[in-house]
Amino acid sequence: MHGTTPLLCALNLKKTYVKFANRIEVLRGIDLDVAEGEFLSVIGNSGSGKSTMLHLLGTLDKPDEGTIHLEGRRIDNLPAEQRDALRNRTFGLIFQFYHLLPELSTLENVLMPAMITHSVWSWWLNRRALKKQALEMLDRVGLSHRLNHKPRELSGGEMQRAAIARALINRPRVLLADEPTGNLDAANGQHVMKLLRDLNQHDGLTIVMVTHNLELVHDTDRVVRLFDGRVETPEMILPPTFATTP
Amino acid sequence: MYKLLLCWRYLKTRYLAIACIISVMLGVATLIVVNSVMNGFSTKLKTLLHGVLSDIVLEGHGMEGFHDPLGKIRRIRKDAYLDAQIDSLAITIDAFAMAQFHNVVTNETATRPVRVMGIEMKSRSQVGGFKEHLDLQKNSAEPSFAIPKEIQDYFEAVEEQIRKDRERERQDAHLEAAFGLLQIPKAAPDNDIDKVMREFFHAKPAVEPAPRPMPVPHKVRVPQGAVVGHLIAHMKWKDPNNKEFVDLPTIRVGDRIDLTTVSTSHRLEPKYDSFVVVDYFKSGMSEYDANAVFVPLEHLQAMRGMDNRASNILIKLKDYNEADKVVQRLAEIFEHDRLGIFTWEQKQGPLLKAIEIEKSILNILLFMIIAVAGFGILAIFSMIVSEKTRDIGILKALGASSGGVMKIFLTYGLLLGVVGAFFGTILGLTITWNINGIEALIAMLTGSRVFDGSVYYFKEIPTDVQPMGVLIVNLGAIAIAVVFSILPALRAALLHPVQALRYE
Ligand SMILES: Nc1ncnc2c1ncn2[C@@H]1O[C@H](COP(=O)(O)OP(=O)(O)OP(=O)(O)O)[C@@H](O)[C@H]1O
Ligand SMILES: [Mg+2]
Numbered sequence: 001m002h003g004t005t006p007l008l009c010a011l012n013l014k015k016t017y018v019k020f021a022n023r024i025e026v027l028r029g030i031d032l033d034v035a036e037g038e039f040l041s042v043i044g045n046s047g048s049g050k051s052t053m054l055h056l057l058g059t060l061d062k063p064d065e066g067t068i069h070l071e072g073r074r075i076d077n078l079p080a081e082q083r084d085a086l087r088n089r090t091f092g093l094i095f096q097f098y099h100l101l102p103e104l105s106t107l108e109n110v111l112m113p114a115m116i117t118h119s120v121w122s123w124w125l126n127r128r129a130l131k132k133q134a135l136e137m138l139d140r141v142g143l144s145h146r147l148n149h150k151p152r153e154l155s156g157g158e159m160q161r162a163a164i165a166r167a168l169i170n171r172p173r174v175l176l177a178d179e180p181t182g183n184l185d186a187a188n189g190q191h192v193m194k195l196l197r198d199l200n201q202h203d204g205l206t207i208v209m210v211t212h213n214l215e216l217v218h219d220t221d222r223v224v225r226l227f228d229g230r231v232e233t234p235e236m237i238l239p240p241t242f243a244t245t246p
Numbered sequence: 247m248y249k250l251l252l253c254w255r256y257l258k259t260r261y262l263a264i265a266c267i268i269s270v271m272l273g274v275a276t277l278i279v280v281n282s283v284m285n286g287f288s289t290k291l292k293t294l295l296h297g298v299l300s301d302i303v304l305e306g307h308g309m310e311g312f313h314d315p316l317g318k319i320r321r322i323r324k325d326a327y328l329d330a331q332i333d334s335l336a337i338t339i340d341a342f343a344m345a346q347f348h349n350v351v352t353n354e355t356a357t358r359p360v361r362v363m364g365i366e367m368k369s370r371s372q373v374g375g376f377k378e379h380l381d382l383q384k385n386s387a388e389p390s391f392a393i394p395k396e397i398q399d400y401f402e403a404v405e406e407q408i409r410k411d412r413e414r415e416r417q418d419a420h421l422e423a424a425f426g427l428l429q430i431p432k433a434a435p436d437n438d439i440d441k442v443m444r445e446f447f448h449a450k451p452a453v454e455p456a457p458r459p460m461p462v463p464h465k466v467r468v469p470q471g472a473v474v475g476h477l478i479a480h481m482k483w484k485d486p487n488n489k490e491f492v493d494l495p496t497i498r499v500g501d502r503i504d505l506t507t508v509s510t511s512h513r514l515e516p517k518y519d520s521f522v523v524v525d526y527f528k529s530g531m532s533e534y535d536a537n538a539v540f541v542p543l544e545h546l547q548a549m550r551g552m553d554n555r556a557s558n559i560l561i562k563l564k565d566y567n568e569a570d571k572v573v574q575r576l577a578e579i580f581e582h583d584r585l586g587i588f589t590w591e592q593k594q595g596p597l598l599k600a601i602e603i604e605k606s607i608l609n610i611l612l613f614m615i616i617a618v619a620g621f622g623i624l625a626i627f628s629m630i631v632s633e634k635t636r637d638i639g640i641l642k643a644l645g646a647s648s649g650g651v652m653k654i655f656l657t658y659g660l661l662l663g664v665v666g667a668f669f670g671t672i673l674g675l676t677i678t679w680n681i682n683g684i685e686a687l688i689a690m691l692t693g694s695r696v697f698d699g700s701v702y703y704f705k706e707i708p709t710d711v712q713p714m715g716v717l718i719v720n721l722g723a724i725a726i727a728v729v730f731s732i733l734p735a736l737r738a739a740l741l742h743p744v745q746a747l748r749y750e
Contacts, residue, residue, distance in 0.1 A: 055744050058643070060642070060643055060743045060744050060747075061742075061743070061744045080647065080648065081647060084642075084645050084646065084647045085645065086645075087642075087643060087644065087645040088644065088645020088646075089645070093643050093644075095747070099636070099639075099640045099643070099747065100640075101252075101637050101640060101641075102637070103252070103255035103256065103259055104251070104252075104255065108251065112248055112641075112644055113644045113645060115248035115251065116248050116641070116644055116645050116646050116650070117645070120250065166644075
């Protein structure tokens with residue numbers, strides 16, 4: 001689409017879940033290119049495998065077949081510690097249910113990826129800089145007044161913004177968002193979307209967002225649809241036609 | 247870094263973890279208390295045992311003892327190494343006897359078997375384990391068998407009287423002889439049973455010179471002093487007024503005690519003499535206090551026909567650590583003499599060994615208590631891992647490695663172990679140091695004593711905290727806590743991140 005070499009490139013991804021006798025072929029050959037700086041949204045019916053695909057892209061899971069390349073480097077078959085490092089630094093993940101750690105305060109949650117990166121010693125040496133960075137991130141998502149609250153003391157929108165700040169603390173190349181507004185009301189959803197849009201436009205952050213809210217896709221650069229385990233690219237973003245697929 | 251933070255937070259927010267800590271704590275405390283008390287018992291017992299036994303004993307076989315103890319001492323002293331190591335020596339005789347005395351409380355004549363020991367006050371006191379146990383003379387610089395002055399005077403007067411009577415008799419005899427009235431004494435019957443027996447059994451004559459009949463010591467009429475074991479001379483009596491036990495003397499100082507022992511001649515003959523009680527022996531070891539009667543060495547030698555013989559040579563060392571070497575050296579010197587040479591520990595070997603075995607078995611059992619605590623940790627950790635499944639998925643999604651996740655739970659186990667062991671040590675030491683107070687409290691509440699001082703050798707529960715033992719208990723408890731958290735930690739580490747994230 002964008003002409004340049006894609007930042008993230010998936011080729012013929014397949015994933016099948018086998019449970020006893022029945023095989024669920026969730027992904028049957030996904031081909032997907034994500035260009036640098038692109039805001040891509042992925043739509044599809046519930047159960048069509050959107051989350052599964054996102055997990056494969058984010059190296060949380062391995063495909064049964066197919067390859068994933070990040071800037072031309074194959075990443076789907078890397079050893080565990082390199083995949084851990086990729087998740088820690090190159091990908092940022094956000095989820096529908098925020099997935100904050102309940103024992104930690106907002107600030108600590110945001111700092112968590114940085115804590116995972118650093119050993120105790122280097123954490124101690126860099127703690128001021130890292131904390132400042134986390135504060136900037138929280139400021140950016142508009143949560144500077146909620147630093148020491150535990151997740152359960154926050155609203156859904158606040159939790160999702162904290163999760164975004166956490167995903168961004170290690171300055172990732174790609175943000176993988178799995179229905180980030182799925183659990184939010186319209187106003188909060190708008191707020192989060194505006195934030196993502198902003199991050200994409202001002203900071204040039206590449207975003208892959210899974211959603212089933214068709215209204216949101218208008219804000220994104222490109223839409224693909226998962227259907228029958230494959231990626232389809234609708235010619236235009238037309239909500240009515242989406243409902244009546246071939 | 248995140249591992250420490252999460253561990254700390256999990257510790258602070260999981261109340262279940264307190265159950266783990268408490269179980270480790272109780273296990274550690276129990277181990278420390280039991281070990282301290284057992285150590286206390288064994289050290290106390292050892293001190294008591296060592297208190298009545300000298301460092302090293304040379305002993306003869308049998309009741310007749312060995313020949314020439316002084317010559318043996320000279321041989322020991324001639325050896326430069328031994329001379330340098332040995333502080334002092336004492337010759338003793340150890341024999342059995344029947345004691346008969348008048349019990350002043352029941353007003354009856356009592357007879358009982360005792361262990362009669364011939365000692366020489368000065369050297370026996372130097373070797374140790376004697377003078378300090380004397381009831382009356384423990385503080386005197388030179389304890390002695392001297393009998394009370396009035397008794398001494400009385401007997402001397404009697405002796406004088408007898409001497410005078412004899413003198414008169416002799417004069418009378420002279421007079422009678424002079425008057426031709428002297429009766430011719432009958433010849434002694436030729437009754438050498440020893441010779442007959444020897445011929446009958448073809449026994450070889452003794453290698454060492456046979457004991458020759460000794461002249462009866464000069465002051466035969468004035469009785470010798472005797473030190474009597476405290477428990478022989480006392481009985482427990484319950485005061486009906488305040489229900490407390492008191493020791494009532496059944497033999498008072500100055501009372502008579504008759505001892506009947508045997509001679510060491512080829513044919514055993516009863517030998518008896520009367521002694522005057524001059525002191526009591528109270529070591530705290532009932533074995534001694536209830537059996538021992540000490541009498542002057544020379545007198546016992548004379549009584550039993552043990553001229554220049556003794557049963558034991560007691561040795562006190564300057565440094566007990568050298569004991570084994572000294573024993574070895576002594577064994578070389580007395581290679582051809584039939585002597586047993588032992589350190590006091592060897593003499594009490596079976597008892598000390600039994601205590602040691604008892605302690606190790608108890609320790610194994612008690613470590614099982616901590617193992618139970620370990621299974622508690624296992625169960626509780628498994629619960630926490632299940633509960634934290636989603637969080638583990640989140641951590642992995644954020645880039646935490648499986649090893650890192652595992653370390654969280656291992657560190658958690660370690661932390662529980664350390665905290666539990668720490669508080670357990672504090673609790674254990676507190677109980678140990680106040681055990682007698684606690685015992686008194688329990689006795690007060692229940693009305694019956696847990697530890698009855700009169701039954702044991704000790705007045706109160708002895709304790710001995712060994713830092714090394716406490717350390718081992720701590721390390722063991724911590725190790726068990728860590729070992730039992732391995733399984734849940736492994737489960738956490740092996741969780742698939744996606745499954746964990748989907749987990750509700
Ligand atoms: N561990 C598993 N074992 C078997 N089937 C699974 C497993 N995980 C997911 N699936 C199946 O894979 C399919 C795709 O799941 P996925 O969560 O990717 O769907 P989705 O598009 O994200 O749906 P939604 O929009 O509801 O989130 C579903 O039919 C689901 O039942
Ligand atoms: Mg999904």
